Amino acid sequence: MLGTCEQTVSILYAIVFGAEGACISIGLWSILSAFAAFMVLVVLAQWVARRIWARLTQAPAEMGEDIAPPYEPAVKDDPKYKDSAIRSGRR
Helix, strand or coil, X not given: XXXXXXXXXXXXHHHHHCCCCCEECCCHHHHHHHHHHHHHHHHHHHHXXXXXXXXXXXXXXXXXHHCCCCCCCCCCXXXXXXXXXXXXXXX
């Protein structure tokens, strides 16, 4: 079962391309490179999922003609005027 290896490949290389009878290196850099690639894939998947979720949950666009104009009072009153309808309680 254990034979001699013609070639040694990293974990990441073995996952992507396959080992095909080669030995797989279990060194620190081999493990870290596979973990870094996994983390990049997780971050990209989260980004894509958030974009899709935001698109699905956004409110439908409103039509421009149905929007009411902002409220404007019929009578404009100056609060500083002596006999104004709107005046402070302090006199």
